[in-house]
Amino acid sequence: MAPVALICTTGFSDVLTLGRQNRADPYALHVGPSPWETRLPAAWRVEVDGRLDAHGREAVPLRLAAGDGEGDATTIPLDARLDALPRSPEAYAVCLLHGHAHPVHEQRVREHLRARDPGCRVVCSHELTLGPEAGEFEWTRSTVEAAGRAGPRTATVEAAAAAGTAPPDDAPAPAQATPEEAWPTWAQALEALCDEMQATLVAEAVSSVVREAMDCAAAFFLPDGRLAAQARSLPLLLGSLQPAVAGLLEHHPAAQMTPGDGYLSNDPWCGGTHLPDFVLLRPAYVQGRLCGLLACILHHQDVGGTTPGSVPTDATSIHQEGLRVPPLRLFKAGRVDADLQRLLAANSRRPAQLLGDLAAQWTALARGETALTSVAARFGERFDALAEQALAAAEQATRAALLSTPDGETTWHDALDGDGIDPAPVAVEVRLRKRGAMLSVDLRGCAPQTRGPANASRGAVFAAVSHLAHALAPQAPRNGGATLPLELLCAPGTIVDPAPGAAVNARTNLVKLLANAMLGAWSRLLPQQMPAPNAGVAVVLSLSGEADGKPWVYTEIIASAAGGAPWGPGGSGVSTDVGNARNTPAEVIEGQAPLRVERVGLHRGSGGAGRHAGGCGVERAYRLLRGHGIISYRGERHTVPAQGAAGGGPGRTGAAWIERADGSRTDLPAKARAAWDAGDLLVIRTAGAGGWGEPDTTTGPPGISSTDQSTR
Numbered sequence: 001m002a003p004v005a006l007i008c009t010t011g012f013s014d015v016l017t018l019g020r021q022n023r024a025d026p027y028a029l030h031v032g033p034s035p036w037e038t039r040l041p042a043a044w045r046v047e048v049d050g051r052l053d054a055h056g057r058e059a060v061p062l063r064l065a066a067g068d069g070e071g072d073a074t075t076i077p078l079d080a081r082l083d084a085l086p087r088s089p090e091a092y093a094v095c096l097l098h099g100h101a102h103p104v105h106e107q108r109v110r111e112h113l114r115a116r117d118p119g120c121r122v123v124c125s126h127e128l129t130l131g132p133e134a135g136e137f138e139w140t141r142s143t144v145e146a147a148g149r150a151g152p153r154t155a156t157v158e159a160a161a162a163a164g165t166a167p168p169d170d171a172p173a174p175a176q177a178t179p180e181e182a183w184p185t186w187a188q189a190l191e192a193l194c195d196e197m198q199a200t201l202v203a204e205a206v207s208s209v210v211r212e213a214m215d216c217a218a219a220f221f222l223p224d225g226r227l228a229a230q231a232r233s234l235p236l237l238l239g240s241l242q243p244a245v246a247g248l249l250e251h252h253p254a255a256q257m258t259p260g261d262g263y264l265s266n267d268p269w270c271g272g273t274h275l276p277d278f279v280l281l282r283p284a285y286v287q288g289r290l291c292g293l294l295a296c297i298l299h300h301q302d303v304g305g306t307t308p309g310s311v312p313t314d315a316t317s318i319h320q321e322g323l324r325v326p327p328l329r330l331f332k333a334g335r336v337d338a339d340l341q342r343l344l345a346a347n348s349r350r351p352a353q354l355l356g357d358l359a360a361q362w363t364a365l366a367r368g369e370t371a372l373t374s375v376a377a378r379f380g381e382r383f384d385a386l387a388e389q390a391l392a393a394a395e396q397a398t399r400a401a402l403l404s405t406p407d408g409e410t411t412w413h414d415a416l417d418g419d420g421i422d423p424a425p426v427a428v429e430v431r432l433r434k435r436g437a438m439l440s441v442d443l444r445g446c447a448p449q450t451r452g453p454a455n456a457s458r459g460a461v462f463a464a465v466s467h468l469a470h471a472l473a474p475q476a477p478r479n480g481g482a483t484l485p486l487e488l489l490c491a492p493g494t495i496v497d498p499a500p501g502a503a504v505n506a507r508t509n510l511v512k513l514l515a516n517a518m519l520g521a522w523s524r525l526l527p528q529q530m531p532a533p534n535a536g537v538a539v540v541l542s543l544s545g546e547a548d549g550k551p552w553v554y555t556e557i558i559a560s561a562a563g564g565a566p567w568g569p570g571g572s573g574v575s576t577d578v579g580n581a582r583n584t585p586a587e588v589i590e591g592q593a594p595l596r597v598e599r600v601g602l603h604r605g606s607g608g609a610g611r612h613a614g615g616c617g618v619e620r621a622y623r624l625l626r627g628h629g630i631i632s633y634r635g636e637r638h639t640v641p642a643q644g645a646a647g648g649g650p651g652r653t654g655a656a657w658i659e660r661a662d663g664s665r666t667d668l669p670a671k672a673r674a675a676w677d678a679g680d681l682l683v684i685r686t687a688g689a690g691g692w693g694e695p696d697t698t699t700g701p702p703g704i705s706s707t708d709q710s711t712r
Helices: 078-083 104-116 136-146 157-163 179-204 235-251 338-346 351-403 458-472 507-523 586-592
Strands: 004-009 045-048 058-060 091-095 121-124 216-221 227-230 262-265 277-286 289-299 328-332 408-416 426-435 438-442 486-489 539-547 550-558 572-574 595-603 617-624 628-634 655-659 665-668 671-677 681-685
Touching: 004 136, 045 078, 078 104, 091 104, 091 136, 104 121, 121 136, 179 216, 179 227, 179 289, 179 351, 216 235, 216 351, 227 235, 227 351, 235 262, 235 277, 235 289, 235 458, 235 507, 277 351, 289 351, 328 338, 338 351, 351 458, 408 507, 426 507, 458 486, 458 507, 539 681, 550 586, 572 617, 586 595, 595 681, 655 671, 665 671
Parallel strands: 004 045, 004 091, 091 121, 438 486
Antiparallel strands: 216 227, 216 289, 262 277, 262 328, 277 289, 408 426, 426 438, 539 550, 539 628, 595 617, 617 681, 628 671, 655 665, 655 681
């Protein structure tokens, strides 16, 4: 392939490698390195100093040649960086931050390149046309491809969701199909319906944590509450929907529901997770018959509590975390209860966002009910029988996976970096007992419930169990049958089954460690067939403040890395196991808040050494431009690294700190709440994943996967 050189904004040369951090298959055991590391190696990615803001104003002048920005010893002119290319490229791809909307810097770079290399082709992002949903990754990928470097075509979650639609009303079932032959098509149709609801949530939501990060999920349940199908999205939320729907049905039985009803809850002791996650359920009727239950869950930007974003890292009670909503009816005959709606809005710092995102949930469920009419018409009287077939198939697939694995008992230990109040490690213990076609997941050895918000309700913990079940039989239908052969054992009063009233907003940290520990314990039964542990981190960052007399709040989810495997290295900067949220483009962040995102890259060298190295974590840096604000940082792996497997080394730990405008530095613990002011820079580095196998010292420096060994 002809060499193409990418010209990008300083701090953004890893954008292609990072992508959007999510993965197409949410239950894939292993995620490998990004193909972009070899398709466009680091040596062909050239950074240029200079920045425009979201409004097209120059924030940092361009430095193209030695005479530009004279006296600034911290920057290197573009010419010097181009001189370091391996050889002359045949084309340049110029993609600068905000360049597609405000092309002045790209135009200047193009003129400079043409003067320097008259015979070389130059393609700029502002010459292309992409949809409004595109961020810097999509613009960079498209610009590089337009310049002649073909990229990998990996299906994303949103693309898969957009492609999946319910069959048309007139699509007949196969004439000779028996129920046994038809249930796979039935399951696919229901999954497509759930994907359609998922896509609606993302498209209709107001807050960026949903529109960009896709922090939401949708599923279809049978009237008795059994999970029948789910979207391809976020296992952390998908796995939590099952107990949440059970909690709603306990208070509002399906037999008492009527068309157009809608039921809401976020109560962790009624199957919920933490308070920002609102679950909304709608009974679905076809020709007057209750055919099933449509449910979705969405992370709301703010539901009250002591800090904007409703994730106070120093909370000691659920009452400090926001408004707790027990199962209640919010819609009747399709009309919202205006009094309850006002109550919800009054308890949020962002009432318009809350109501807009809640409306998106209701719209998604309404579209799901419309789509279900087509599915039910297609399969007619066989609908219920096919549902049973699909559930049985998922259960049988899980049992077959268990039967093919040797019986045994294994244990995996890990620890949280404190609970947000006490920095002492919080013990996590997973003990698996596999006997025949049954698997016991015993969490009774986990630490007593904490004073801080590191606890997780049983509903949240079930997401890790559900992920394990689906990972054991990844080709089976994604429904509740898969979890039936698994038994969950928890001790009341522990971090995995806290007493009512406990603080739980940081439950993601614990659930991710549990998911990793379950896979780690399972790997000891199949050591040559399982990858090393993932990094086990999904940072939840909530930034808020006031600038120019106006309040603002923003939430982001930052991934880490995948473990090395017997067959290859782990992926870097990717969301793993129960996580699958996308990152938020810097261009979106800068358009919403008085922030400048100065780095979006890899935490290079953080992957564990091994025959197949673990993936590297992520580095992101944010500068507050105006006013003052509050940082709510929920991280992990600051002191306890991800373990390696089969002789592989552990990943490197993460860190976070604030570089103050006065030159001082404030290091943050794994869970922190801190104030910052204009000019301060927040830097976050997530941990690397474990390596697999004894390291081969001839292949490169430890902690860098085979695709990450080039230098910048």
